Amino acid sequence: MKTNWSKVLIMLAISGFYADVAIAATIKDDGTTVDASHKSDNQSDYHPTGRGWGELDTSHRPAGLLRSQRGNLTYQGGPVMAGPKNVYYIWYGTWDIASKNVLTNLGTTIGGSPYFNINSTYYDKTGAHVQNSVTYAGTATDNSSLGTSLSDANIQTIVTNQINSGALPLDPNGIYFVLTDKNTKETSGFCTKYCGWHTHAMINNTDIKYAFIGDGETQCAYGCGVNTPSPNNTPGADAMASIIAHELEEATTDPDLNAWYALSNGYENGDKCAWNFGATRTASNGSSYNQTFGALNYLIQQNWSLLPIQGCMQHYP
Numbered sequence: 001m002k003t004n005w006s007k008v009l010i011m012l013a014i015s016g017f018y019a020d021v022a023i024a025a026t027i028k029d030d031g032t033t034v035d036a037s038h039k040s041d042n043q044s045d046y047h048p049t050g051r052g053w054g055e056l057d058t059s060h061r062p063a064g065l066l067r068s069q070r071g072n073l074t075y076q077g078g079p080v081m082a083g084p085k086n087v088y089y090i091w092y093g094t095w096d097i098a099s100k101n102v103l104t105n106l107g108t109t110i111g112g113s114p115y116f117n118i119n120s121t122y123y124d125k126t127g128a129h130v131q132n133s134v135t136y137a138g139t140a141t142d143n144s145s146l147g148t149s150l151s152d153a154n155i156q157t158i159v160t161n162q163i164n165s166g167a168l169p170l171d172p173n174g175i176y177f178v179l180t181d182k183n184t185k186e187t188s189g190f191c192t193k194y195c196g197w198h199t200h201a202m203i204n205n206t207d208i209k210y211a212f213i214g215d216g217e218t219q220c221a222y223g224c225g226v227n228t229p230s231p232n233n234t235p236g237a238d239a240m241a242s243i244i245a246h247e248l249e250e251a252t253t254d255p256d257l258n259a260w261y262a263l264s265n266g267y268e269n270g271d272k273c274a275w276n277f278g279a280t281r282t283a284s285n286g287s288s289y290n291q292t293f294g295a296l297n298y299l300i301q302q303n304w305s306l307l308p309i310q311g312c313m314q315h316y317p
C-alpha cells in the first residue's frame, strides 16, 4: 500500500469478517506480512500510523492470547497531552437525538473516570503524568458540506472549516472528533481497514489533534462492532463510543505519533486492547456492557495500562 509515512495517520483497524480478508496483507504484528514502507523508518521497526494497521478482530473469538497484546509500549520522547484536554465533536450529516445524547454523555463524563485514569500511568520526558481531565468543550454541526464520500483530506478540512468559521476554537489542548452519520463513507478504508483513526496537523500554525469516527451500523455492523441490542438502544452510536474512547486515549498518550507505542509494530495504547472488552455484564435489554459513565452504560474496549504491569485494564488502579 502506498502510504506517505511523513504524514501518517493512526487508525483503528476494523475487526471481523472483513478484516480477515481485507487487511491480511497489512498484518504486521508478527512481522511477516507488513507493508515494506514501515521498514523505511530508521528509528524503529515500526512507528504508529494512527490507523492501527494489522489489528484483527478478537471480540468474536474465544478468549486467549490476543495477537495485539504482544510487545510492550515504550516511550519515544514525543509529547503527551498531560494537562486538561478539551473534546470537540463535529456532527457530520444527519443525527438523531438519542444517538447524540449517548455520545455527548460519553464526552462529558469520561474525564475523571477510573477508566480514563489508565492514561495517567503515561508521562512525558519531564516526568509529567497525564491528568485524568477531559472536558466536553464544544460542538458543531456540518450538514454534509463535503458530501457523503469523504477522503482523509476532507476530514481535516471539516475540522479547519469549523475553526475558521469560529464555531470551534483553535485549541492546542483540543481533540476534535469528526463523527460521521450512517450514510457517510470514508474512502481511505472505513469498514475495510479501520473504524476510526486519529492524527494531527498544523492548522493556523497550531498543532491540532483530530480524529475520524464512522458509524458502521448499516455499512459494516459486524466489522465495526455494532451490537443489537446495544446498551442504549442506539447500536451505531454505542459502537462508536468504544472507538471514540480508543482514539481519545491514543491522542492523549501519542498525539503526534512519536510518544508511546510499541516498537515491534507501532501499536498505540488503544490498539493494544482493540476489541478486548474484559468482563461484561448484561443489561435489562439483554445487551452487554462493561462501563457506566454518568447514568449510561457502555461497552467500551479496555485500555493498555503501564501499571502495575503493562496490560489491558478496565480501570486504574
Ligand SMILES: [Zn+2]
Binding pocket: 010, 011, 012, 013, 050, 051, 052, 246, 247, 250, 268, 270, 271
Ligand atoms: Zn488505534
